[in-house]
Amino acid sequence: MTIEKHRFWKFIDLGIDPYVSEYRYDVDIDVRTLKKIYSNLNNGDIASDRYSIAGRLMGIRRHGKIVFGVLDDSTDTIQLVFRYDVLGEDLWKVVELINVGDVIGVKGKPMRTLRGEFSLLVEEMRILSIAWREYPEKWHGLVDPDKRYRMRYLDIMLNPTSRKAIIVTHRIEKSFRDFLDARGFIEVHTPKLQPIYGGALARPFITKIYALDRTVYLSIAPETYLKRCVIGNLFKVYEISVCFRNEDIDAQHYPEFIQIEIYQAFADWNDMMKLVEEMISNAVKEVFGDYVIEIEKNGEKIELNFKPPWTRIKLEDSIEIYGGIKVKDRSTEELLD
Numbered sequence: 001m002t003i004e005k006h007r008f009w010k011f012i013d014l015g016i017d018p019y020v021s022e023y024r025y026d027v028d029i030d031v032r033t034l035k036k037i038y039s040n041l042n043n044g045d046i047a048s049d050r051y052s053i054a055g056r057l058m059g060i061r062r063h064g065k066i067v068f069g070v071l072d073d074s075t076d077t078i079q080l081v082f083r084y085d086v087l088g089e090d091l092w093k094v095v096e097l098i099n100v101g102d103v104i105g106v107k108g109k110p111m112r113t114l115r116g117e118f119s120l121l122v123e124e125m126r127i128l129s130i131a132w133r134e135y136p137e138k139w140h141g142l143v144d145p146d147k148r149y150r151m152r153y154l155d156i157m158l159n160p161t162s163r164k165a166i167i168v169t170h171r172i173e174k175s176f177r178d179f180l181d182a183r184g185f186i187e188v189h190t191p192k193l194q195p196i197y198g199g200a201l202a203r204p205f206i207t208k209i210y211a212l213d214r215t216v217y218l219s220i221a222p223e224t225y226l227k228r229c230v231i232g233n234l235f236k237v238y239e240i241s242v243c244f245r246n247e248d249i250d251a252q253h254y255p256e257f258i259q260i261e262i263y264q265a266f267a268d269w270n271d272m273m274k275l276v277e278e279m280i281s282n283a284v285k286e287v288f289g290d291y292v293i294e295i296e297k298n299g300e301k302i303e304l305n306f307k308p309p310w311t312r313i314k315l316e317d318s319i320e321i322y323g324g325i326k327v328k329d330r331s332t333e334e335l336l337d
Contacts, residue, residue, distance in 0.1 A: 010097055011127065013192055018130040021174075024129060025105035027053045032075035035118055046111040046121060053078070053120065054105040054128065056157070057098060067095055071106070071120075071252045072273035079104060079119040086123055094125065101131025168287060177258060183275075185236040185262070190225035192218060192242065199223030201246040205255070218244035226263050235265040273312070281306045 011018040029037075040048060055073030057080075065084035082095045097327040098104065107124040116209045136158060148155040148158055148162070155162045177187065195202040195214070199221030208215055222241040229237045240260045247255065262275070284306040285291055291307035327335065 004144075005202060007054050007097055007099065007130065008132075011094075011130065012089050014093055014097075016094065016127055017128055023128055025054045025126060026052055027054050027073075030075040031055070031071070031073045031078045032079070034110060035076060038112075038118065041110060041112045041118065043116050044114050047109050050107055050109055050123065051120070052105065052107040055103070057100055057102045060100055069098070071104070072157075079113075079117050080108075081111065081113075081119045081121050082125075083121070087125070093127060094127065096128070096183075098133060100234060101133075102127065103129040103136040124147065161196055168234065171287045172283050175286045176240065176279060179279045180236075180238050180262065183236070185238050185264070186229075186234055188222075188226060188229050188234070188237050188239050190219065190222040190239055190241065192244075194219055194225075200245070203247055205246045215275070220245050221259075222261050226261055230263050230265055237264075238262040277308050277310050281308045281310075 008018055014236045031053060034051060034053070041047065053071065053073055057069050058072045058077065059070035061068045066284040067082040069080035069082065071080050084092050087095065105128055106120065106122045108120045108165075109124040111117055111119050111121045136154065142191050147161070151305040152162075156166065157163075181187070193207070193209065193216045195216055197217035197220050199219075200223070202220045206215060207218065219241070220243055222239045222243070226237050226239060238260060240258060242258055243254065244256050247253070249255065262272070264271070264275075267275075281291060284293060292303060292305045295302050295304060313321075320326050
């Protein structure tokens with residue numbers, strides 16, 4: 001019998017169902033908001049108001065009759081302070097059983113420790129679901145890229161950068177949608193199973209609709225269907241579309257990916273350049289709070305400035321400037337080589 005199974009039965013002995021069917025828990029506030037409200041709380045002070053929060057226990061340190069935990073509610077993390085003199089003997093028996101990975105609900109008073117750590121002094125606690133398996137060690141337990149890709153739920157849970165990437169992607173897509181909708185564009189969901197593939201040069205995924213005895217292809221691009229919408233008098237359309245291309249895989253390419261395509265009538269490439277510039281720069285400012293952001297590539301930090309207006313440059317000129325190749329001076333054979 002594993003340690004976790006022993007722990008399960010210890011909860012049962014205390015009369016606590018560690019996988020309670022009544023999972024609902026009333027949450028008053030999220031951790032991020034709580035921290036903002038009490039940002040000016042002085043060291044050593046305890047607030048008078050009580051709040052309920054819930055989340056996953058990501059760390060725990062035991063020091064006799066006081067236990068420190070780290071709770072993650074998806075908006076932020078907060079230190080929990082469990083004290084025997086506050087909780088009493090019965091609830092303390094439960095505190096002695098909790099472990100990293102458990103989902104709990106707690107109620108208590110915001111406080112700041114003498115060392116300045118914002119915390120919640122726990123007065124009530126409820127077990128919502130315990131972790132059956134032992135969790136990887138937070139900083140070193142999930143660094144293998146293959147495991148991270150196969151066990152995305154653990155990667156998101158343990159690696160803040162992975163979780164942030166999902167949140168940032170959502171905010172960027174929302175910004176794109178808000179921007180285009182405000183300018184009269186309509187979002188269209190084009191077919192993902194298509195009788196003829198097109199819109200890009202790529203090898204498709206092939207499948208079959210058995211009910212129709214028909215071969216179909218997973219969409220490699222939404223282009224042709226969006227253009228049909230324009231023909232049908234939907235003069236401003238776009239789609240943030242999942243596409244599939246049965247080709248090579250590397251760090252920047254995967255057979256399933258998301259792209260945005262935008263089409264409008266009565267406009268030319270100058271209008272589209274302006275639209276894309278405004279849309280992307282607006283999204284960067286909304287999501288990151290500034291036009292200038294910093295990324296890391298090959299261990300080197302690079303600053304990117306999205307503030308409009310952007311530099312306009314011809315493709316062949318960019319190849320000469322950044323690649324050192326004069327396209328006009330090369331034959332087709334040389335360029336293909």
